Amino acid sequence: xxxxxxxxxxxxxxxxxxxxxxxxxxxxxxxxxxxxxxxxxxxxxxxxxxxxxxxxxxxxxxxxxxxxxxxxxxxxxxxxxxxxxxxxxxxxxxxxxxxxxxxxxxxxxxxxxxxxxxxxxxxxxxxxxxxxxxxxxxxxxxxxxxxxxxxxxxxxxxxxxxxxxxxxxxxxxxxxxxxxxxxxxxxxxxxxxxxxxxxxxxxxxxxxxxxxxxxxxxxxxxxxxxxxxxxxxxxxxxxxxxxxxxxxxxxxxxxxxxxxxxxxxxxxxxx
Numbered sequence: 001x002x003x004x005x006x007x008x009x010x011x012x013x014x015x016x017x018x019x020x021x022x023x024x025x026x027x028x029x030x031x032x033x034x035x036x037x038x039x040x041x042x043x044x045x046x047x048x049x050x051x052x053x054x055x056x057x058x059x060x061x062x063x064x065x066x067x068x069x070x071x072x073x074x075x076x077x078x079x080x081x082x083x084x085x086x087x088x089x090x091x092x093x094x095x096x097x098x099x100x101x102x103x104x105x106x107x108x109x110x111x112x113x114x115x116x117x118x119x120x121x122x123x124x125x126x127x128x129x130x131x132x133x134x135x136x137x138x139x140x141x142x143x144x145x146x147x148x149x150x151x152x153x154x155x156x157x158x159x160x161x162x163x164x165x166x167x168x169x170x171x172x173x174x175x176x177x178x179x180x181x182x183x184x185x186x187x188x189x190x191x192x193x194x195x196x197x198x199x200x201x202x203x204x205x206x207x208x209x210x211x212x213x214x215x216x217x218x219x220x221x222x223x224x225x226x227x228x229x230x231x232x233x234x235x236x237x238x239x240x241x242x243x244x245x246x247x248x249x250x251x252x253x254x255x256x257x258x259x260x261x262x263x264x265x266x267x268x269x270x271x
Contacts, residue, residue: 028048031047031048032047032048035047035048043234043236044236045236046236046237046240050237051237051240051241051244053237054237054238054241055073055241058072058073058226058238058241059072059073059074060072068226068230068238069220069226069229071221071226073223073226073241073245075221076221076222076223076225076226077223077245077249079221079222079223080211080215080222080223080224080246081249083139083142083143083146083211083214083215083222084146084204084207084208084211086143086146087142087143087144087145087146087147087149087150087207087214088146088147088150088200088203088204088207090143090147090150090151091146091147091148091149091150091151091154091203091207092150092151092154092200092203094147094151094154094155095150095151095152095153095154095155095157095158095199095203096154096155096158096196098112098116098151098155098158098159099154099155099156099157099158099159099161099162099196099199100158100159100162100184100188100189102155102158102159102162103158103159103160103161103162103163103188103192104162104184104188109159113156113159116152116155116156117152117156119148119152120152120153120156124145124148124149124210124213124214125213125216127145127148128141128145128213128214128216128217131144131145131148132217137217137218138218141214141217142214142215142217145210145213145214146207146210146211146214149203149206149207149210150203150204150206150207151203153199153202153203153206154196154199154200154202154203155199156199157195157196157198157199157200157202158192158195158196158199160195161191161192161194161195161196162188162192164192164195165187165188165191165192166191169187169191170183170187170188173186173187193264193265194261194264194265197257197260197261197264198261200257201254201257201258201261204250204253204254204257205250205254208246208249208250208253209246209250211223211224211246212224212227212228212246215228216228223242223245223246224242224246226238226241226242227239227242227243227246230242
């Protein structure tokens with residue numbers, strides 16, 4: 001029985017991958033058809049081949065430009081992923097901690113939730129200027145921008161998950177002699193983990209989509225900086241290349257988080 005379920009799960013995962021690959025290929029085909037139809041000039045809508053050529057050129061450190069404007073695509077991606085990683089990690093720590101308090105203490109939730117909702121409603125560019133005034137133009141405002149963008153969805157997801165934990169589990173843990181900290185670590189957090197991971201997936205997506213905004217300030221070495229620099233010189237193929245790189249790596253990160261979520265809560269979707 002277990003072997004049958006394992007085989008079914010593997011088949012389902014393979015089918016999901018094939019569907020995603022087919023969807024990507026269909027999108028590229030539609031893109032190429034639009035280029036061949038010449039609805040827009042190549043300067044406005046370059047073809048997939050032009051973007052591929054730009055990828056090869058920007059990945060070659062020996063092309064006389066060090067890739068693109070002194071850095072290869074891989075180097076730029078590494079810089080942006082580092083910023084997203086730091087910002088998201090700090091955001092998750094703040095969001096989970098604050099969400100736990102909000103979920104366990106109703107008074108705190110009533111006081112803090114409007115502030116968290118207020119931050120969720122703000123686009124990153126709205127407070128970027130303020131962060132630059134406070135922290136300068138080095139790495140700090142970029143990381144803080146991604147932190148502020150990332151922690152609200154985690155806090156909301158954590159608070160909602162904590163308040164939804166079955167009270168019978170909490171009572172059973174108390175009856176078995178667990179203290180408050182023990183109940184939180186052995187009951188509340190494991191039961192809330194799937195929803196917390198959903199919040200983390202949202203946070204990573206928001207932080208990654210905000211990296212271009214974060215790199216408008218002294219961030220020319222990142223992938224967002226490449227997009228902004230190419231936009232200034234109307235290099236549409238390079239802009240599309242940056243967007244594709246951001247989108248593909250974001251998809252890979254989300255797929256990894258989804259696999260982690262399924263590993264943590266394999267029962268979800270089977271009830």
